[in-house]
Amino acid sequence: MQFEVWAPKAEDRVVLRLDGEDLPMRRDVSRDGWWTVDARARPGSRYGFSLDGGPVLPDPRSRRQPDGPDGPSAVVGPETYERRVAWPGRALPGAVLYELHVGTYTREGTLDAAARQLPELVELGVTHVELMPLCPFPGRHGWGYEGVSLWAVHEPYGGPEALSRFVDAAHGLGLGVVLDVVHNHLGPSGNHLPAFGPYFTDTHHTPWGAAVNLDAPGSDEVRAFLLGSALGWLRDFGLDGLRLDAVHALADTRALTFLEELSAEVDLLGAETGRPLFLIAESDLCDPRTTSPRTAGGIGLHAQWNDDFHHALHTALTGESQGYYADFAQAPLAALAKTLTRVFFHDGTYSTFRGRTHGRPVDRARTPAHRFLGYAQTHDQIGNRAQGDRLSATLSPGLLACAAALVLTGPHTPMLFMGEEWGAGTPWQFFTDHTDPELAEAVRRGRRREFAAHGWAEEDIPDPQDPATRDRSCLDRSEREREPHGRLLAWYRTLIALRSAEPDLSDPDLGAVTVAHDESERWLAFRRGDVFVAVNLSDGPRDIPLGSGGPRRVLASWDEVAVPGSGGVLRLPAESAAVLTEL
Known part of the structure; x- marks a missing residue:
C-alpha cells in the first residue's frame, strides 16, 4: 500500500516507521x-513519520490512534467501513434531533453501549442522533472539543469499528446519525500538526490561539485536509450530516x-450517493x-442552531438575566414570540451584552423554518x-412540560439533549482527563477563576479532572420508572408523535406562524395552521x-383542560401547556 504525508516543513528527509522498520520516503x-513510499502493511500495523531525524509522529490523516493522540497510528482495513444495512438516508426537514455524548450516555461510555440503547430513542420518536465529537483526545473522558487526529475515532469509545457498528445499528432502526465536528481549533495536547x-497561522487569532490556516500561504492543503476529514465521515462511515462547531470562529478572508467549499462538496457527495446529506x-x-x-x-449550509430561541425561552422559564440573558430579560415572552416568528431576536437590534x-433579518418568505434548530437545553447551555x-x-415538571411544548410544536427543527425527555436529575458538568499535569492544572484554575x-x-x-465529575454526569435510566420522570417522558413521546401526525406542525412557512402573549400574565400562545399551542408559565x-x-x-395537555368551543378562551392551569386543533 502507499503511505503519503504532506510535510512541507521537512527540509531533507521523511522516514516512515512501519512496525518498527524505518523506510525512507521520496518527494x-x-x-x-x-x-x-510503497510498503507492505496489514490492518493494525503501527506506523508514524519522522521529519529530518526528529521523533516519530502520528499521521495527520490517521484513521486510528489505538494508544491515543500521542501514540503511533494504525492501518485500518476497508472492512471497517463496510455497510451491513441498506440506507436511503433521512433528510433534515421533518427531523427531531437528539444530542448525545457517548462518554456519559451510558456508564460504560462506549459506542457499543450507546447502540444498545437506541431502541428507546425510536420509542421516543426522534429521527436523528447527533453525536458529540468523536476525534481522539488525551485521556479517557472529556467533552471531545479538544480533539486531534480529525480522521480518527476516540479509542476508549471503541475506535472506528465501533462507530461503523453504531451507524449500522442506528440505520437499521431508521435513525439518521449526525456528528459534531470541530474545525476551528485542535488540541492543544496531542496536536502535532505544526511540525x-x-x-x-498567526494572521488571525482566536480564543484558542493561532487560527486554523484557511487563507494564508499553504491554506489550500489545510482546507483539503479539513474537507477530506468531513467527507470521510459522510462517505466512509455513512453518516447523514455534520454539526460544525462555532463556524463564526473560522477566520477566512x-x-x-x-x-x-465544504457545502458544495457535501451537496456533490449527496448527489453521488443518492442520500440527503446536510450540514448544521x-x-x-x-x-x-x-x-x-x-x-x-x-x-x-443547510441549517444552524438558533441560540436566540434558547436564550429567550430560558429567560422566560427561569428569570435569569446574567450574561447574554440580559438582552432577553426585559421582556422575555416578547423575545420568545419574536424568535418563533422571525427566528433571530437580534436581527439588527442593539445587544447590551455585546455593546453594539x-x-x-431572516427573509421569511424565502427561508424554510427547518433551517433553524430550536432547543431548551444543549451540552453548552448546561x-x-x-x-x-x-x-x-430548578423548574417544576409543569414548566419543563411547557418548554417541551414550545420546542416540539414550534416552527424550528427541534433538538433535545440526552435525558431531557425524562427531566434527568443528573447534572452534566464540565470534565476533562488531561494527561499533561500542567494543562490539567491550568484548566482547573481557569474554571475556578x-x-x-x-x-x-x-x-x-x-x-x-476528578473522575467523579464525569461519573455524576452519566445518565441514570432508572429515573424513568419513577415520577415525575415517567410522566414527562410520556409527554415528550406524545408531542413528538403529534409533530409527525399533524401536517401543520411540519409547515416550513415562518410567515404562517402567529403568536400572542401577555408578559405580565406570563402566558404565550401560537397558531400554526389549524393547530393552536398555549403555555401558562404563571403560578395560577x-x-x-x-x-x-x-x-x-x-390533542394533548399536561393538565386536564375543558374543550373550548368556537372563539372564547382556554382556561389553562398553572404551569401547564395544551395543544388543540380545529375540528
Whole structure:
C-alpha cells in the first residue's frame, strides 16, 4: 500500500516507521510538500513519520490512534467501513434531533453501549442522533472539543469499528446519525500538526490561539485536509450530516470561503450517493446568509442552531438575566414570540451584552423554518454553567412540560439533549482527563477563576479532572420508572408523535406562524395552521383567548383542560401547556 504525508516543513528527509522498520520516503514531484513510499502493511500495523531525524509522529490523516493522540497510528482495513444495512438516508426537514455524548450516555461510555440503547430513542420518536465529537483526545473522558487526529475515532469509545457498528445499528432502526465536528481549533495536547506544515497561522487569532490556516500561504492543503476529514465521515462511515462547531470562529478572508467549499462538496457527495446529506452550523452571528443557498449569495449550509430561541425561552422559564440573558430579560415572552416568528431576536437590534447592534433579518418568505434548530437545553447551555445543572434542577415538571411544548410544536427543527425527555436529575458538568499535569492544572484554575468572578465559591466548582465529575454526569435510566420522570417522558413521546401526525406542525412557512402573549400574565400562545399551542408559565390559572375559528378538540395537555368551543378562551392551569386543533 502507499503511505503519503504532506510535510512541507521537512527540509531533507521523511522516514516512515512501519512496525518498527524505518523506510525512507521520496518527494512527490507532482505535489509540492508531499512525501510517499510503497510498503507492505496489514490492518493494525503501527506506523508514524519522522521529519529530518526528529521523533516519530502520528499521521495527520490517521484513521486510528489505538494508544491515543500521542501514540503511533494504525492501518485500518476497508472492512471497517463496510455497510451491513441498506440506507436511503433521512433528510433534515421533518427531523427531531437528539444530542448525545457517548462518554456519559451510558456508564460504560462506549459506542457499543450507546447502540444498545437506541431502541428507546425510536420509542421516543426522534429521527436523528447527533453525536458529540468523536476525534481522539488525551485521556479517557472529556467533552471531545479538544480533539486531534480529525480522521480518527476516540479509542476508549471503541475506535472506528465501533462507530461503523453504531451507524449500522442506528440505520437499521431508521435513525439518521449526525456528528459534531470541530474545525476551528485542535488540541492543544496531542496536536502535532505544526511540525508537518502551516496548519495554523498567526494572521488571525482566536480564543484558542493561532487560527486554523484557511487563507494564508499553504491554506489550500489545510482546507483539503479539513474537507477530506468531513467527507470521510459522510462517505466512509455513512453518516447523514455534520454539526460544525462555532463556524463564526473560522477566520477566512478568501473569496471562496472554506464553508462554501465544504457545502458544495457535501451537496456533490449527496448527489453521488443518492442520500440527503446536510450540514448544521453553530454560529453566533445571527446571519441568515449562513444558511442561504450559494446561488443566492449565501454560504449554503443547510441549517444552524438558533441560540436566540434558547436564550429567550430560558429567560422566560427561569428569570435569569446574567450574561447574554440580559438582552432577553426585559421582556422575555416578547423575545420568545419574536424568535418563533422571525427566528433571530437580534436581527439588527442593539445587544447590551455585546455593546453594539447585532444580527440581520431572516427573509421569511424565502427561508424554510427547518433551517433553524430550536432547543431548551444543549451540552453548552448546561455544561458551561458552574455546576452543570439542568433545567430540571430548578423548574417544576409543569414548566419543563411547557418548554417541551414550545420546542416540539414550534416552527424550528427541534433538538433535545440526552435525558431531557425524562427531566434527568443528573447534572452534566464540565470534565476533562488531561494527561499533561500542567494543562490539567491550568484548566482547573481557569474554571475556578471564571466562576469566582460571578460570585461562586471555589469549593462549589466541580474539579474537571476528578473522575467523579464525569461519573455524576452519566445518565441514570432508572429515573424513568419513577415520577415525575415517567410522566414527562410520556409527554415528550406524545408531542413528538403529534409533530409527525399533524401536517401543520411540519409547515416550513415562518410567515404562517402567529403568536400572542401577555408578559405580565406570563402566558404565550401560537397558531400554526389549524393547530393552536398555549403555555401558562404563571403560578395560577390563566384565561387564554383562542381568537376566531371553529370548535376545538384537545390533542394533548399536561393538565386536564375543558374543550373550548368556537372563539372564547382556554382556561389553562398553572404551569401547564395544551395543544388543540380545529375540528
